[in-house]
Amino acid sequence: MTPSTATAVASAITTTGLSKSFGDKVVLAGIDLRIPEGSIFALLGPNGAGKTTTVQILSTLISADAGTAYVAGHDLTREPGAVRAAIGVTGQFSAVDGLLTAQENMILMADLNHLNRAEGRRRAAGLLDRFELTEAAAKPVSTLSGGMRRKLDLAMTLMGDPRIIFLDEPTTGLDPRSRRTMWQIIRGLAADGVTIFLTTQYLDEADQLADRIAVLDHGKLVAEGTPEELKRRIPGGHIRLQFADADALESAAALFGSVTRDDEALTLNVPGDGGVPALRSVLDTLDRASIKAEALTVHTPDLDDVFLTLTGRSRSGDDAGSPKESTR
Template identity: 80%
Template sequence: MASSSATTLKPAISAAGLSKSYGDKVVLDGIDLRIPEGSIFALLGPNGAGKTTTVNILSTLIPADAGQAHVAGHDVAREGDAVRAAIGVTGQFSAVDNLLTAEENLLLMADLNHLPRREGRRRTADLLGRFDLTESARKPVVTFSGGMRRKLDLAMTLVGDPRIIFLDEPTTGLDPRSRRIMWEIIRSLVADGVTIFLTTQYLEEADQLADRIAVLDHGKLVAEGTAEELKRRIPGGHIRLRFADVSTLESAAALFGSVTSDRDELTLNIPSDGGVPALRSVLDVLDGASIEAEALTVHTPDLDDVFLTLTGHPRSGDDAPAQKESIR
């Protein structure tokens, strides 16, 4: 994961009041973004939340109805050519040509990027090596596995040497091994200073990769923060203590208010956000009563809990109000 100090850098991508509707359907409802250079930003949300629409607007594929957006310092609406020169886009579905070889696909992209012939061949060779595709360079893409296609798709995005890359669900359909290979490639790009805007439905992916995560639901950003910040805002975290016997368990339980205990397992669950102050407080209470726990573990909600808690609620005006969480 890129350094959290990236939040102090100037934004590679920024947006204010970004909105988009199709007829009566509001797809984006005034979202604000600020994504620092050299970081990974993940946008999460259920199907239809507006993730791909956001990518399409920021990459100049479609116009916004309202709001402003800047990518690589250029206004998306007024400086589309400059934006496109600075970015690469890997969509949900591979854009490779199955009838061409991997090498031919990359050379085609070099031509489309108006690279000199020698530079195009050099960059093609470099990318084939970087993505471990050299041995398959002259095989038709139709023979490739899903993971190889996805690697080639991303390699094609890099032919133009973009400093900002939009990855729209880049590992959809990949097996766990191929997904982790893609994660390593993404990390290496960020280590080279590239900014990644990632949309994904794999919550582990966002947890593993992203410096900051935003949750989009019904076209609105309902939460934003680091993975740990988001998890701490969701109820369900607790500190679990295990004791040597029932007597010690009951003595410990009497020291705390809202707890649950399991006499068979000799465990006590104390609600907690998982932070160090809360942990220290629990240990201080036990020390003050001269009670010793045999084991202690901290359990915090994961991004699945965050996703389920913050998304899927009816819109305002429907049967129930949408839940909103703002984490800055």
């Protein structure tokens, strides 16, 4: 069924019952997505969950077995050419020619997008400037850093002026500074109205960038929402108090109901969501009893907790997200 005009305008990507199997292995078991225009959407999941298959279907690289999908308002099955004209795809590894210069790579993309010579050079110069690659324009790509190659790769994707960009692991292998630069670029694209479909194993990256997140596991969507909505679904938040001596710890433990304590570390964990009311309540309770805490830290569930709870799988150290505790 064709979506209503209002839905088609509001959604950059819409899927209903999208399914795919390879032989006897079900990779996607009927997923439904609604991704608004100009938003950043992150698809998370363990290896083998179906993320790459989803991107390959939506970017017309492979076909679905069942279900419907509209990308940039075009039916994926009946209008694949129109879909390809509206999208850009940046893979996990930079698809740049190391023997060419940065500018020559850009001009090559202009030719592939059938831009005339003047327009191609104008757009290439503008994108090289936007991505702070002007000084590197005449250098062979093989001499550029990993971060510069990733920026060039994304700049090349933009030569076709796509309305939707699929980014597969865009910051893999980048140093922290290059990674944050890429985040700024992605936010800037969304601010300009470009829809970003992001797959990443870096959970702090999804937390920083995504307007909405979906978690895919065994080919099924097991959760979807804003980062804050997903984190609120996971219990386990607490306020950790540290005391100067055992007497203070013992006195504080008597004030609160359900707590956990570490006598060796002189710490007390009081359940709470980390919000201002919870913090005020704990501090007021201590103040009324004239008990002083030496330190206070807040732990709230993060996307690591969401991921592990929903998928029941651990991730490698390279995929570690942001720290869970903040000192107040």
